[in-house]
Amino acid sequence: MGFQRIIGQDRAKALLRNALSSRRIAHAYLFAGPAGSGRMEMAGAFAQALFCEKGGSDACGECLECRKVEHGNHPDLHVVSPDGATVKIEQIRALQKELSYRSVGAGYKVYIIEGAETMTVQASNSLLKFLEEPPSPVVAILLAPSAQAVLPTILSRTQLVAFVPGDREALEKALVQEGKSPLLARAAVNLASGLNSSRKLVEENWFADIRNVVIQLGKESPDRFAAGLIQAQQQVFKTELSEHVEILLQLLALWYRDMIYVMTGRQNQMVFPDQADWIAKAAWGRHIQSWVTVMESALTAARRIKAHVAPQLALEQFLVNAREG
Numbered sequence: 001m002g003f004q005r006i007i008g009q010d011r012a013k014a015l016l017r018n019a020l021s022s023r024r025i026a027h028a029y030l031f032a033g034p035a036g037s038g039r040m041e042m043a044g045a046f047a048q049a050l051f052c053e054k055g056g057s058d059a060c061g062e063c064l065e066c067r068k069v070e071h072g073n074h075p076d077l078h079v080v081s082p083d084g085a086t087v088k089i090e091q092i093r094a095l096q097k098e099l100s101y102r103s104v105g106a107g108y109k110v111y112i113i114e115g116a117e118t119m120t121v122q123a124s125n126s127l128l129k130f131l132e133e134p135p136s137p138v139v140a141i142l143l144a145p146s147a148q149a150v151l152p153t154i155l156s157r158t159q160l161v162a163f164v165p166g167d168r169e170a171l172e173k174a175l176v177q178e179g180k181s182p183l184l185a186r187a188a189v190n191l192a193s194g195l196n197s198s199r200k201l202v203e204e205n206w207f208a209d210i211r212n213v214v215i216q217l218g219k220e221s222p223d224r225f226a227a228g229l230i231q232a233q234q235q236v237f238k239t240e241l242s243e244h245v246e247i248l249l250q251l252l253a254l255w256y257r258d259m260i261y262v263m264t265g266r267q268n269q270m271v272f273p274d275q276a277d278w279i280a281k282a283a284w285g286r287h288i289q290s291w292v293t294v295m296e297s298a299l300t301a302a303r304r305i306k307a308h309v310a311p312q313l314a315l316e317q318f319l320v321n322a323r324e325g
Contacts, residue, residue: 002059003045006038007174007195008167015161016046021057025050025108026159028131028140030116032147033163036197040114042163043141044069047077047110050139065107078111082118089122096130099138109138116142117149124151131157165193175202183274187211190254190271191247201247210241210248215275217248218255219282229319237312245311246302249318253298259283259291297321 003013012031019025029046031039048059048069059066068074078098080091099109113119119127131140131154140158144150147160168189175185175195180202188198188207201207213235220231236242254271261269262276262283270276283291301318305311 002048002061003042004058006041006045007170009038009042009163012042012161012163016042016049017057020046020049023055025137025139027134027136027138028142028158029161030142030144030147030150030155030158031161031163032144032149034145034165034193036192036194037163037165038194038196039143039163040112041196042161043112043143046141047074047112047139050108050110051076076107076109078109080111080113082115085118087113087115087119087123089120089126092119092123092126092130096126099135107137109135110141111138112141112143114143116154117144117146119150124154128153128157166195166198171195171198175199181208183272184208184211186273187251187254187271191250206241206244207247209239210244211251213241214248214251214255215272218252218272219278229316232312232315232319236315242311245315246305249298249302249305249315252318253295253302256291256295256298259286260288260295263288263291294322 003017006013031043033039045059048061048066049057051065051069051074052059053063053065054060059069061067061070065074069077078095080087080095083091095111099111113127128151134140142150142154142158147155147162166189171189171194172182172185175188175198176182178199180199184202184207185198188201192198192201213231216231216235236245236248241248251271258270258272258275258279259282261267262280267273267276267280270279272279297318301314301321304314304317
């Protein structure tokens with residue numbers, strides 16, 4: 001596992017490695033950042049380093065303790081994930097009971113709580129008491145999208161480790177080195193916020209199809225409203241792609257951003273480089289502000305779907321707005 005396998009997040013790595021090298025380990029950490037930014041991978045790497053028999057600033061990956069973590073069967077490492085939509089008080093109580101026993105080895109016990117922001121009030125209060133009087137040596141690692149997503153009382157008892165969206169260029173390079181399509185990798189890292197999320201998106205069977213539909217819609221939607229509407233009906237809402245309209249709209253926003261990139265000399269940042277010739281000709285048909293407006297309209301439509309507006313209605317309204325510019 002190890003820190004060296006995690007792309008980016010250099011500040012988070014440095015903070016944790018300094019704690020390991022100085023052996024000044026806090027009893028609780030809050031890894032706060034967007035989904036897909038490597039929080040869980042970093043938590044695993046940190047836990048492995050804590051258990052490592054060599055006791056350095058990173059896991060050796062070779063000792064028995066490291067191998068146990070690598071294989072997911074270390075008896076002193078516990079992971080709690082939301083049960084349904086929330087982390088429940090019963091889960092925290094079960095964790096507390098487990099951690100009250102002596103560790104199998106002579107070192108730390110570590111627990112990781114995924115989705116810490118989903119804890120019920122009862123679960124949060126139960127965990128709070130545990131954080132105030134932690135059995136030693138126990139290290140808690142809480143994962144949440146932001147520091148504000150957890151109760152202030154829990155935040156005050158943890159050391160914050162901030163995570164940022166991944167370096168897109170590095171993420172894209174890593175995916176291509178894994179054998180992923182360069183075009184799909186470029187699109188995925190502009191939609192997702194980390195290596196795992198980007199990889200998952202590229203590996204979805206529908207992702208390549210939806211990219212192709214976006215290209216066709218992008219070429220039709222500004223000026224050929226009727227054609228775009230028919231295309232949406234036939235290629236989206238009569239297929240499995242109807243489940244992914246939010247992603248489609250986010251990709252459309254990136255298509256229109258490419259128009260702006262062409263007009264501002266940033267072709268190297270285009271998400272659709274295979275369409276560069278067509279985009280280069282079409283971009284100058286409108287003012288930059290018009291493309292900005294259309295891009296914002298696509299993002300607004302995507303947000304409306306997240307707010308439970310019918311996907312077909314959101315997409316059709318976007319097509320109307322795209323025509324009007």
